[in-house]
Amino acid sequence: xxxxxxxxxxxxxxxxxxxxxxxxxxxxxxxxxxxxxxxxxxxxxxxxxxxxxxxxxxxxxxxxxxxxxxxxxxxxxxxxxxxxxxxxxxxxxxxxxxxxxxxxxxxxxxxxxxxxxxxxxxxxxxxxxxxxxxxxxxxxxxxxxxxxxxxxxxxxxxxxxxxxxxxxxxxxxxxxxxxxxxxxxxxxxxxxxxxxxxxxxxxxxxxxxxxxxxxxxxxxxxxxxxxxxxxxxxxxxxxxxxxxxxxxxxxxxxxxxxxxxxxxxxxxxxxxxxxxxxxxxxxxxx
Numbered sequence: 001x002x003x004x005x006x007x008x009x010x011x012x013x014x015x016x017x018x019x020x021x022x023x024x025x026x027x028x029x030x031x032x033x034x035x036x037x038x039x040x041x042x043x044x045x046x047x048x049x050x051x052x053x054x055x056x057x058x059x060x061x062x063x064x065x066x067x068x069x070x071x072x073x074x075x076x077x078x079x080x081x082x083x084x085x086x087x088x089x090x091x092x093x094x095x096x097x098x099x100x101x102x103x104x105x106x107x108x109x110x111x112x113x114x115x116x117x118x119x120x121x122x123x124x125x126x127x128x129x130x131x132x133x134x135x136x137x138x139x140x141x142x143x144x145x146x147x148x149x150x151x152x153x154x155x156x157x158x159x160x161x162x163x164x165x166x167x168x169x170x171x172x173x174x175x176x177x178x179x180x181x182x183x184x185x186x187x188x189x190x191x192x193x194x195x196x197x198x199x200x201x202x203x204x205x206x207x208x209x210x211x212x213x214x215x216x217x218x219x220x221x222x223x224x225x226x227x228x229x230x231x232x233x234x235x236x237x238x239x240x241x242x243x244x245x246x247x248x249x250x251x252x253x254x255x256x257x258x259x260x261x262x263x264x265x266x267x268x269x270x271x272x273x274x275x276x277x278x279x280x281x282x283x284x285x286x
Contacts, residue, residue, distance in 0.1 A: 021230055022223060031088060050193060109240060120136070138237075196277065197281070200274035216264060221260070222259050
């Protein structure tokens with residue numbers, strides 16, 4: 001931590017303005033983009049069913065081409081989402097095999113598995129919020145990013161599993177009793193509403209709407225993080241890479257303006273649709 005403290009707020013050796021480091025590979029950015037778009041598609045076609053007695057729900061369904069078209073969009077988006085999820089799991093397993101150890105995937109600073117430091121960071125963050133301690137020094141992944149990550153696994157198991165039951169009832173009726181489909185209908189709608197509420201509020205705030213990122217963090221679209229941001233937001237990772245001599249390997253070219261423009265348009269559209277959806281849900285509830 002001493003090395004971290006020395007790095008924070010001071011120029012690194014050989015530091016140059018405009019230097020960027022690679023944070024996300026192209027495949028990660030593409031998979032996130034597909035996951036983002038398919039989630040928004042599922043939300044826009046699924047939420048109107050939950051609030052079917054509202055005028056805005058009927059208008060939205062008509063805008064999408066009717067219930068039959070909305071259902072088709074919902075299933076296509078769901079299928080793509082499952083494909084992306086399965087591809088990610090396979091990539092993680094292959095990385096474990098290539099590395100010769102599952103432990104490297106399940107533990108360490110590059111792992112998405114929650115660790116003791118995440119609990120310490122959470123507690124330290126809560127104290128920092130009320131002025132009772134310094135801001136935690138984060139590594140490659142923060143505790144809220146790991147929470148978001150595992151929320152997808154939970155959602156795919158609960159929402160995806162119940163959705164497949166409802167999508168292929170004749171097939172699954174050979175294996176489960178009828179009451180399971182009633183339960184699946186309830187679980188699918190309630191958990192989906194919970195996921196929509198979380199993603200379009202907490203995730204959007206952490207990723208884009210908090211003051212230091214507003215109006216949008218483009219790193220998930222460009223894959224690159226400026227050096228000053230990395231030193232400020234993830235000083236433990238910066239210090240670790242610098243000590244290991246790995247910073248040069250992570251250095252990348254600045255993102256192209258076309259890439260940033262793409263991120264603003266795609267991310268901004270998803271952000272706008274998400275916020276509008278949340279407003280409509282709150283309006284319907286109250």
